[in-house]
Amino acid sequence: MLHILSVTLPFFALIAAGYAAARCGALPLGAIPGLNAFVLYFALPCMLFRFGAGAPIGQLLDAGVGLVWGSCALLVVGATVGLARRRGMLWNDAAFGALVAAFPNTGFMGLPLLIAILGAPAASPMIITIALDLVLTSSLCIALSRLDGADAHGPARAARQALRGIVQNPMPWAIVLGGLASATRLALPGPVERTIAMLGDAASPVALFTIGAVLARSALLAREHRASARVGEAMGSGVRALSPARPADLLSVAAIKLLVHPLLVYGAGRGAVALGVPLERSALAVMVLVAALPSASNVAMLAERFGADSGRIARIILWTTVAAFFSFPLAVGWVR
Template identity: 75%
Template sequence: MLQIFLVTVPFFALIAAGYAAARGGALPLAAIPGLNVFVLYFALPCMLFRFGAGAPIGQLLDAGVVLIWGLCALIVVGVTVALSRNRRIGWNDAAFGALVAAFPNTGFMGVPLLVAILGGQAATPTIITIAFDMIVTSSLCIALSRLDGADEHGGAKAVRQALRGIAQNPMPWSIVLGGLASATGLVLPAAMDRTITMLAEAASPVALFTIGAVLARASVLAREHQASAVVAKAMGSASALSPKAPLGDVLPVIAIKLMVHPLLVYGVARAAMALGVALAPSTLVTIVLIAALPSASNVSMLAERFGADNARIARIIFWTTVAAFFSFPLVAGWLHGAP
């Protein structure tokens, strides 16, 4: 257990450093989108390409991982939406709450952390889960979020927007290109390979620092949001903003993400293995640890874009990240002793 803590501490320390830098003003909030662009469009795609190119193509097409991870993601989305919807939370907010419950921070945090703990063998199942969550889980939740709309074409429009977002996201394409390089045995020119390697090596520290900065930005914007609401209410404005989400709207989603999700993946994987699905023990450990990661930080930006209660979503992301400092090593230690 202590050894796992020693591995995870530097990762969470970089997140804390990014949070402190943005919250303290050393990193201007206006600079955070630039960090996001570097990580999302340059560093992480190069990291994923390298992992994909270095893995046998058969491993990248592991149907067992897709089946287990996909089934669990759909269950988490369905359960979270069912538990979340009430008079305060409609389809839009419930859908994005489900997305933060089902979508771990795999790209920014999971790839470097799991490779550090488990070695390079963890990269392939991690890549598979990233692709599924980007293409299926995100699209499903965005489509569900439109069910509140009066426009009868809202669902179809949301699906088109989700597909357009996937097409514009470089990470799935980097996975595809890496897989093609693996299948064809492509060897890049030395100068290009070195450039990709340098960008890939920058991905881990910058991505972790960026997570902290994004969380700080969300916290600052939420505080300014609340201040505006107080002023508007004092002036009798009809457009006063809603109060902070009650803990009852936040804590269940946090529990689902950090406790229910990894236990569900473990249970479904064990059942699938008992039914004859081929799954290596190392792959089982990897996908359970992926499920134990905190919520993906980019969901906050999606929620803001689609008009959901971003303060609630940012709060869930923040507290899953803080709590994961303790819960993730516990899950890793439990897996070490599990049969």
Template identity: 75%
Template sequence: MLPVFLVTFPFFALIAAGYGAARARILPLDAIPGLNAFVLYFALPCMLLRFGAGTPIGQLLDGSVALVWGLGALAVVAGVVAFTRNARVGWNDGAFGALVAAFPNTGFMGVPLLVAILGAQAAGPMIIAIAFDMVVTSSLCIGLSRLDGVGAGAAGGATQAARKALRGILVNPMPWSILLGVLLSAARWQLPGPLERTVAMLADAASPVALFTIGAVLARSALLAREHDASAAVAEALGTGVQPAPRAPWGDVLPVVAVKLLVHPLLIWGLGLGAIALGLPLAPAALVVMVLVASLPSASNVSMLAERFGADNGRIARIILWTTVVAFFSFPLAVGLLH
């Protein structure tokens, strides 16, 4: 257990460093979008491209992995939406709660962490998981988030959300970098030397900057929520009629944290064992990778999506924060049990 913790500790320490830097305002909050853009548009696509190009095409197109991961993600979305919707949580908040429960932080955290633990062979299942979550899981949850209301208005909102989701996929460089990596792997081509070294330099920057950015994003969400509540309280005291935004109760937060870190990995494990029992060609090593990916904390970009679509971003940010805190202890335990 100690060797696993020694491997995982630096990754969580970088998240804590980013959190502390933003909370102390050493890192200006206005600088965080720039860090996020560097990771999203440059470093992480280069890392995915390099892993994709270096992974055998059979692993990148593993239908058994895609089936198990997809069924697990859809089951989590359906379950969370069904069991968390109440008088406070409508379709919009319920859908983004489902997304934050089903969408692990595979890109920013999982790829560098699991490659460090399991080796480069872990990249194939993770690339499949990233592609499915970005294209299918995210689009489904965005569509569900538009179902508040009835009639043609709701249908129009869902259609508009589908267009936004498709546009978001098309302008996101990560799916394109995955596709290019798959094509390079299939053709057994290599990038020219100078371009390969450029890609490698950006890819090497992805892990530390991405982890630092996760912490900074979490700190920014907490700081902005606190500042908003303080200013709203002052305005209320002055009689301006501004009310503080209601804070989601723990009953709307902790169950989703439990689903993300406990139910999701157990579900993937059960589906994988079932697939193997049915004779599907699912490699046990690929199943281990998928279970560990499901054990990761929630993806930090779900908070930005929730804010964009008008969901309770404070609730989503708290879920992401607590899955990250708890995963500091639960993820090494999962690695120790499986690896």
């Protein structure tokens, strides 16, 4: 366990450093989108391309990994939405609560962390999970979030917006290009390869630092919103504070993310193997640990864009990130 903690501690320490830097003002809030853009559009795509190009194409097309991960994602989304709807939530908040429960922080955190623990072969199953989360899970939850609208074309419009977001997201393209490079055994010119390597190497520390900064910004903006809403109510401006999320709601979604999701993936994987689905034990171990990661930090920005309670989503992300410092090493020890 001490060995696992020695590997995971620096990753969480970088998240804490980013949180502290933004919270105390050393990192201006206006600089956070620039950090996020660097990771999303430059560093992380280069990392994904390198791992995709270096992996055998058969591992990137592992149907067993896709079947288990995709089916578990759908189950988590369905269960979380159902629980939220029974509590009286609108579709918008229920859908983004489901997304934050089913979408782990694989790109910014999982790739560097699991490769440090399990080695480079862990990248291939993670690339498959990232692709499914970007294409399947996100699109489904965005479409569900539009069911509140009176416009009958709301879900269709949301589906088009989700498709546009996928096309504009560089990560799926990096995965596709890496797979093509692997299939064709493409060798890039030396200077191009070294440039991609340098950007890919920068992805891990900058991404982790950015996660902490994004969490701090969400907390500061939520506090400012509550303060301005109280002033608006006192002045009779009609501005009202958002209803605070109940701790039971936050705790249940966090528990689904950190406990139910990995156990479901483990059970589904063992069941698939028993039914004859070709699935390597090492790939199942990677999927279980991916499911045990905290929620993806970009879900809060998506929730804000679509008018959901982004403060609730940000708190869930913060709770799962803090709790994962203790739960993730236990998951690694259990899987290993």
